[in-house]
Structures are given as C-alpha cells and as structure tokens.
Amino acid sequence: MIEILRPAPLMTVQDRGRIGLRHAGVSPSGPMDAPALALANALVGNDPGAAGVEFAIGGAVLQAHAACRIAVTGGTFPLRIGGEARAPNQSHRVMAGQRIEIGIGGDAAWGYLGVSGGVDAPVVMGARAMHLRSGLGAPLAAGDELPLGPQVPGRTLAPFRPLPGRGEGPIRVVLGPQADSFSAEVIAHFLSQPFTVSHERDRMAMLLDGPSLPAAKGHDIVSDGTVAGSVQVPGSGRPLVLMAEGQTTGGYPKIATVIGADLPRLAQVPTGRAVRFHAVPRAMAEALWVAHLDALARTLHPLKVTIARRG
Amino acid sequence: MHAAARSPRPAPPLFLPVGDQALSVQLSDRIDPDANARVIALAADLKADPCPGIVETVPTYRALLVRYDPTVIRGAALEEILAERLRRPAPEAAEGRLWRVPVHYGGPAALDLEALAEMKGMDPAALAALHAAPEYRVAMIGFAPGFAYLDGLDARLHAPRLPVPRQSVPAGAIGIGGQQASVNSVASPSGWRYIGATPMRLFDPDRDPAVLLTAGDRIRFEPVDFAMFLRLGARAEAGSPLITPEVEA
Numbered sequence: 001m002i003e004i005l006r007p008a009p010l011m012t013v014q015d016r017g018r019i020g021l022r023h024a025g026v027s028p029s030g031p032m033d034a035p036a037l038a039l040a041n042a043l044v045g046n047d048p049g050a051a052g053v054e055f056a057i058g059g060a061v062l063q064a065h066a067a068c069r070i071a072v073t074g075g076t077f078p079l080r081i082g083g084e085a086r087a088p089n090q091s092h093r094v095m096a097g098q099r100i101e102i103g104i105g106g107d108a109a110w111g112y113l114g115v116s117g118g119v120d121a122p123v124v125m126g127a128r129a130m131h132l133r134s135g136l137g138a139p140l141a142a143g144d145e146l147p148l149g150p151q152v153p154g155r156t157l158a159p160f161r162p163l164p165g166r167g168e169g170p171i172r173v174v175l176g177p178q179a180d181s182f183s184a185e186v187i188a189h190f191l192s193q194p195f196t197v198s199h200e201r202d203r204m205a206m207l208l209d210g211p212s213l214p215a216a217k218g219h220d221i222v223s224d225g226t227v228a229g230s231v232q233v234p235g236s237g238r239p240l241v242l243m244a245e246g247q248t249t250g251g252y253p254k255i256a257t258v259i260g261a262d263l264p265r266l267a268q269v270p271t272g273r274a275v276r277f278h279a280v281p282r283a284m285a286e287a288l289w290v291a292h293l294d295a296l297a298r299t300l301h302p303l304k305v306t307i308a309r310r311g
Numbered sequence: 312m313h314a315a316a317r318s319p320r321p322a323p324p325l326f327l328p329v330g331d332q333a334l335s336v337q338l339s340d341r342i343d344p345d346a347n348a349r350v351i352a353l354a355a356d357l358k359a360d361p362c363p364g365i366v367e368t369v370p371t372y373r374a375l376l377v378r379y380d381p382t383v384i385r386g387a388a389l390e391e392i393l394a395e396r397l398r399r400p401a402p403e404a405a406e407g408r409l410w411r412v413p414v415h416y417g418g419p420a421a422l423d424l425e426a427l428a429e430m431k432g433m434d435p436a437a438l439a440a441l442h443a444a445p446e447y448r449v450a451m452i453g454f455a456p457g458f459a460y461l462d463g464l465d466a467r468l469h470a471p472r473l474p475v476p477r478q479s480v481p482a483g484a485i486g487i488g489g490q491q492a493s494v495n496s497v498a499s500p501s502g503w504r505y506i507g508a509t510p511m512r513l514f515d516p517d518r519d520p521a522v523l524l525t526a527g528d529r530i531r532f533e534p535v536d537f538a539m540f541l542r543l544g545a546r547a548e549a550g551s552p553l554i555t556p557e558v559e560a
Contacts, residue, residue: 021456023354023367023370023526024457024522024525025452025453025458025496124517125521174328174329174331175328176329177328177335222371222373223371223372223460224373224376225375226376229330230329247453249371257328257331260330261331282330285331286332286381288331289331
C-alpha cells in the first residue's frame with residue numbers, strides 16, 4: 001500500500017480508461033498522456049493497461065508501506081526516495097517505510113507514478129480510471145491509501161530510447177468537422193497565429209488564448225459527437241480542446257481535431273507556453289498515428305523483453 | 312437558415328473527418344426526427360453486421376459519430392462502406408424499448424414550474440398534464456453519462472434557456488431547453504428550465520448496465536405525487552431498478 005501524505009494538484013488513479021461507452025455519454029477518462037503512463041507501467045513490469053497515478057505540476061509526497069518498484073514519467077519531475085535524489089523516467093526500488101517525494105517539473109503539465117503490481121483501485125464500469133466529471137472518484141487527498149497489486153520480483157530499468165513525438169513543432173490537426181462554419185480568413189488565423197495555453201485547463205479541456213475565432217455561421221450547432229482532440233469554438237471565440245474527460249457530445253462548432261499522434265504532446269504543454277497549429281490531410285494523420293504506435297512499441301518492447309529474460 | 316444563401320450544401324449524407332480516428336456521418340443539419348431515426352438505424356445496422364475496424368458509434372440528433380482503428384481500416388475506405396450501408400433499404404423501423412418513467416411535477420427540483428406556467432399563461436397542473444401527454448423518443452444520450460435528450464415536446468412548452476445557467480441541477484430533474492425535453496442523469500450545471508423530477512436513476516456506476524436509456528428508446532411520463540416520489544426514491548436508493556422496459560426492443 002502507498003499512502004498519500006501530500007497530493008499534487010489533480011492527482012488521480014488512471015488506467016487506459018473506459019472504452020466503448022461514448023454512446024452512453026461516458027467519455028473514456030484515462031491518462032492525459034497515454035504514452036507516458038504506458039512507459040511508467042513498462043518500467044515497473046506492469047501491463048500497459050495497469051493503473052498508475054496521474055498528477056498535474058508535481059509537488060507530492062507519498063509513503064510506501066510495502067516494498068515495490070516505482071517510476072515517475074511524463075516530464076523531468078525531480079524525484080527523491082528515502083531522501084535520496086533519483087532519476088525520473090527510470091524505475092527504482094522502494095523499501096517499506098520510505099518516502100517518495102515528487103518535485104515540481106517545469107517541462108511538463110502531467111506526471112505519472114507507475115507502481116509495480118499496479119494500483120489496485122476498484123473497477124467501475126470496466127476501468128479503474130477516475131472520471132471526475134462523472135463523479136467516479138475524487139482527486140486523491142492526504143491520507144488516501146492506494147492498495148497495490150501482487151508484487152513480482154524484477155530489476156530496475158531505464159528505457160533504451162525516449163518516447164516518440166516529444167519534440168517541438170506545431171500541433172497537427174485535421175480541419176473539420178465544422179471548419180465550414182468559419183471563414184477562410186479565420187481558418188488562416190487559426191493555422192498561422194500562436195495560441196497560449198491558459199491556466200483554464202483540466203482533465204476535461206484546455207482553453208487557449210490567441211486571436212478570436214468568430215464563426216460565420218454562428219457558434220450554436222445541433223449537438224453532435226466529439227472526441228478527445230476536438231477543437232471547439234464557443235461564442236467567446238476562444239478555442240478549447242477537449243481532453244480525456246471531455247463531454248461526448250457538444251453544441252459548439254469544431255474547427256479542427258488534434259491528431260492522435262500529437263494529442264499527448266499538446267496535453268503536456270506547460271501553462272503559459274505558446275502552441276501553433278498546422279493542418280494535415282486525414283490520410284497523413286492516419287499514417288502518423290500508425291507510425292506513432294510503432295514508435296511507442298519500439299520504446300516499450302525492449303523493456304518487456306528485458307523483464308521477461310532477466311526478471 | 313441564415314447562411315444558406317452563401318453556398319449550396321451538398322446533399323446528405325456528408326462524411327466529415329473528426330481527426331484520424333473518427334468520422335461523422337451527417338444526415339441533416341437540423342434537429343430532424345427522420346434523420347435521427349436513420350442515424351439510430353445505421354448504428355443498429357453496424358452493431359448487427361459489424362464492420363472490421365469500427366471501435367464504437369455514437370448516435371446524435373442528426374449525425375452518427377463512428378470511431379475507427381486506422382491500423383485496421385482507413386477513413387476513406389470506411390466512408391465507402393458506410394455509404395453502401397446507407398443505400399441498403401431502410402430496415403423496419405425498430406420499435407425502441409418503452410419505459411414508463413414516474414415523475415413528480417413539483418418538489419425541490421421543479422425550479423421553474425411556477426414561472427414557466429406563468430409565462431405560458433396556464434396553471435402548473437395543466438402544464439404538467441401537457442408535458443406528460445405525449446410519448447417521447449430518446450434522440451441521443453450525451454453531455455453527461457446517461458443524460459437523455461428527448462424528442463416529442465409539445466410546441467406549447469418550448470421555452471428558451473435561462474440567461475444565466477444554474478450552478479447545479481439535481482440528478483433526475485425533468486427539463487425543457489428550447490424544443491427539447493430532458494431527463495438529467497447526474498447533478499450538473501444547466502441553463503434549462505426544470506419542472507419536476509423522477510426518482511429513477513438513469514446513471515448508476517455500480518449497476519450493470521450503469522446507463523439505463525439508449526438512443527431510440529421511448530418514454531412515457533407517469534405523474535406521481537410527492538409521497539410516492541419519496542417512496543420510489545428510497546427504493547432507488549436501496550438499489551431497486553424501479554422499472555424495467557415495458558417493451559423490449
């Protein structure tokens with residue numbers, strides 16, 4: 001069991017999320033940066049779908065009440081175990097009674113604590129992921145205890161290559177489904193001007209500051225389906241990007257959709273930092289997604305092989 | 312439509328990309344019961360005769376969102392399959408399940424009953440009777456887990472949304488927004504007008520299924536008094552489903 005002594009902001013238990021319930025109004029939840037949680041799990045010998053702890057910004061203190069292995073991923077969050085500095089993005093042994101201190105990480109918005117055995121939180125509607133908007137769980141608080149799954153012996157690991165797609169460069173989007181609600185001039189602004197990630201962000205959506213994006217056909221549409229990555233533009237003209245807990249349907253026009261390969265990178269942009277958008281054709285976005293999955297597998301697979309061979 | 316003169320829109324269906332893992336099959340640009348029925352029929356067809364690569368579908372008023380796995384099928388190929396599916400002769404319109412939903416027109420959730428009745432120049436009982444008269448159809452589930460958007464509201468009850476939304480409206484509240492009726496599933500902020508509540512729990516994460524209603528289901532509201540509302544509420548609290556569909560689909 002791991003006890004939360006001091007939580008980081010928006011600290012929740014997340015696994016891969018609830019898939020296939022959008023028709024019932026339930027968005028998947030799950031991690032804001034899925035590759036980072038998958039890496040944390042791989043480093044501690046878990047299946048990629050195991051539950052770990054997601055947090056914003058950092059600044060958490062936890063106490064292990066049993067021996068386990070942990071890894072902190074998502075950014076370069078300073079890590080101390082039993083008072084000693086340890087490298088992030090690697091796995092480490094933790095003894096019963098040791099404190100785990102996760103410092104503030106400036107280069108990422110969301111961090112992940114992977115724990116060997118996985119966090120054995122209750123399965124609700126097929127997943128352990130908390131879904132704050134649906135009232136499935138509340139952010140972790142001081143005193144909360146996280147039960148751990150069965151421990152198997154294993155070595156500590158560092159990845160052989162970094163997660164894919166973490167570089168600079170514009171966030172790529174596929175225009176639509178309601179790009180025709182906007183004039184060519186407004187779309188040109190969307191694709192040429194910088195937008196700043198505002199402090200109004202959570203697991204549901206990220207609000208962006210930048211040029212106003214008025215919709216020529218008005219900002220009310222008949223509600224239709226949304227996905228994580230949908231860029232909605234409400235009457236304020238301020239775009240917002242739906243994220244892991246975004247609602248499943250919406251009544252604002254969607255100027256574009258962030259491509260799957262770039263959504264984790266957008267989620268990780270620190271507040272106050274600027275982003276730019278670049279449109280790609282759908283066929284290219286699909287190819288980029290397939291390549292993203294391949295690259296992620298190339299990062300994670302050697303870790304699994306190492307664990308399987310040497311335990 | 313205010314912008315209709317700008318450029319003629321192509322005839323539906325329109326296939327609209329929703330990123331690299333979803334597309335929208337749009338059958339109309341307005342709230343249209345026929346389009347909604349075809350959306351729900353297409354979703355049912357894809358469930359009965361699955362297309363490899365489709366992960367899930369989300370029926371809405373006038374469009375079907377189709378999520379797919381690009382490692383199995385690409386959007387361009389999927390559009391051709393969906394166009395072919397839409398050319399199939401429309402199946403016998405499946406009768407959705409019929410639910411009789413107990414409603415108390417009054418009580419703490421009837422935040423707007425009096426004001427709306429005054430606005431409409433009728434007394435609250437007449438308003439309630441008008442609301443309970445028709446059979447409604449669940450046009451879509453969205454916004455929140457289990458939140459049901461209903462078609463079939465009597466035009467005399469259409470009402471604009473509140474200028475300032477309320478911070479929280481309770482689960483089970485029966486609402487009116489524009490030409491739509493709704494049953495709230497979870498407590499949430501809302502600018503709709505509320506005239507009563509059902510003790511039924513549309514969303515209960517500890518129940519299987521967690522979400523009771525499906526797009527295409529039918530609803531009849533059955534007025535109950537406050538004492539019955541409280542009794543049924545206590546039963547729902549204890550985990551009783553209260554009602555089962557009268558007609559299985």
